[in-house]
Amino acid sequence: MSEGYTLHEDPRSGNCYKIKMVASYLGIPLTIRAYDILKGETRTPEFAANVSKANAIPVLEIQDDLGPRFIPESNAACWYLAEGSDLIPEGRFNRAEMLRWMFFEQNTHEPNIATLRFWYQFVGVDNLSEEQKAMITAKSNTAVSALRLLEDHLATRDWMVGDAATLADVVLFPYTQTAEESRFPLANYPAIGRWLERVENVPALTPPR
Amino acid sequence: MSEGYTLHEDPRSGNCYKIKMVASYLGIPLTIRAYDILKGETRTPEFAANVSKANAIPVLEIQDDLGPRFIPESNAACWYLAEGSDLIPEGRFNRAEMLRWMFFEQNTHEPNIATLRFWYQFVGVDNLSEEQKAMITAKSNTAVSALRLLEDHLATRDWMVGDAATLADVVLFPYTQTAEESRFPLANYPAIGRWLERVENVPALTPPR
Structure with missing residues (x-):
């Protein structure tokens, strides 16, 4: 299965940076799609229809054999990427x-x-x-x-x-x-x-x- | 290993009720220790020293061979109780x-x-x-x-x-x-x-x- 990830983000956001930390640590490549939240670029009908109805970043987009799927909420996206790694402790x-x-x-x-x-x-x-x-x-x-x-x-x-x-x-x-x-x-x-x-x-x- | 649980709670709190839902569904007995948050009963030095320094309920207390341990944050306590059950999905x-x-x-x-x-x-x-x-x-x-x-x-x-x-x-x-x-x-x-x-x-x- 070929997997790829796109991070929908605003580079100034600490919530988005968390996901980049996990990806960097685990050596997972991320394609970046940047939005300017100050210009309301996540508050559009297109964003709601194509990325997340919550109209907020970050959103981690997963591309795999099942087609594109989306994980809003920074901490949930971190968990997804980190499953099976030492960033989630045993016990x-x-x-x-x-x-x-x-x-x-x-x-x-x-x-x-x-x-x-x-x-x-x-x-x-x-x-x-x-x-x-x-x-x-x-x-x-x-x-x-x-x-x-x-x-x-x-x-x-x-x-x-x-x-x-x-x-x-x-x-x-x-x-x-x-x-x-x-x-x-x-x-x-x-x-x-x-x-x-x-x-x-x-x-x-x-x-x- | 003999395990037991005490829920430190205010019965009016929905955050506390979440933990009772998981325990009830899984048939896990909980000992209840009730506090009146309107009277500041969790904002005492005793609560900080003996239950949680965050001075907030709920706190799930675990009694087992390792001695008493405490999990603040309702959703984390729910996760602890639910691990291995069908309340956490496969996949x-x-x-x-x-x-x-x-x-x-x-x-x-x-x-x-x-x-x-x-x-x-x-x-x-x-x-x-x-x-x-x-x-x-x-x-x-x-x-x-x-x-x-x-x-x-x-x-x-x-x-x-x-x-x-x-x-x-x-x-x-x-x-x-x-x-x-x-x-x-x-x-x-x-x-x-x-x-x-x-x-x-x-x-x-x-x-x-």
């Missing part, structure tokens, strides 16, 4: 622990840290709606709680789960690495800083952005 | 598709639909902070998008993934079933209504709340 508890941090990332970490980065770096505070401006305090507070939980977890261990990099490290890496762009000084989180370096030193895991 | 694509909907649930569905339910039903609109009140419109809009995506998905299929109930149906069930408490009339979503009935008819999958 039932460790797998659940890895998923625990992956769900935490999508529920508590990304919606706050990534959204603030998007607003500060790409939209611009002056261009935010009043409704968005009103959410900055709550999002900042939850983001700090998330970073403190990571700092505490990493104070006594090298990796999020077990004794090597897993998908938990992968999915938490992009928006933690760019936390300064979300206005959270990483100097406040020394254990996170050491962990970021550790992830960067895993061969092929952090390709050029 | 790499179907597993990724199931995880896609589980991450969607935690990123897009639950933070909006469940939070609005909590505010309307348990906190009371009059008791919300100005910051919270300012978030109602955005949360309502995203919740409606999430429900429309589900409605569209279920218009042409009986189950979220494949041809039987999986964890994707389990984790999306609780806060969709109570969507009226979040002020979203289910009459607007007929395919969702038929799916809710289908889930309710799976033997043992929806124990008494």
Whole structure:
């Protein structure tokens, strides 16, 4: 069976970068199809009809004998590519622990840290709606709680789960690495800083952005 | 190996109910330890020290020969209990598709639909902070998008993934079933209504709340 993958992405998105990390680490070639989310290029009827009705990136497109199929949601796409590799740990508890941090990332970490980065770096505070401006305090507070939980977890261990990099490290890496762009000084989180370096030193895991 | 489980929960929480669904379906006994989140009973130093530093429920506690271990995050706890059962489908694509909907649930569905339910039903609109009140419109809009995506998905299929109930149906069930408490009339979503009935008819999958 001949398999190929296309990543529908915006290169500025940390969610998209996660998938490139997994593919790079495993040596899987990805064809890139880039969209500019600031220009609404994923919010078109064509995107809904041909890629994903959720009108959001990333979407991993799988080409194989069954025809094109699509996986939205960054963490699910990472799982698909990583199945059978050492990025998913052996052991039932460790797998659940890895998923625990992956769900935490999508529920508590990304919606706050990534959204603030998007607003500060790409939209611009002056261009935010009043409704968005009103959410900055709550999002900042939850983001700090998330970073403190990571700092505490990493104070006594090298990796999020077990004794090597897993998908938990992968999915938490992009928006933690760019936390300064979300206005959270990483100097406040020394254990996170050491962990970021550790992830960067895993061969092929952090390709050029 | 003798195994036992304690679910640290608030009985009103749909996130906790997911875990009870999986345990009921698989015939796994759970010891219940209830907390009142409105009284801050999970926000204590004792809870942080003894159950979870994230100070949130649910937490699944595993008792076995290795001593007590804890899994926060409802969807990770569901995965732990369901490993090896038919709630996790065979087939790499179907597993990724199931995880896609589980991450969607935690990123897009639950933070909006469940939070609005909590505010309307348990906190009371009059008791919300100005910051919270300012978030109602955005949360309502995203919740409606999430429900429309589900409605569209279920218009042409009986189950979220494949041809039987999986964890994707389990984790999306609780806060969709109570969507009226979040002020979203289910009459607007007929395919969702038929799916809710289908889930309710799976033997043992929806124990008494």
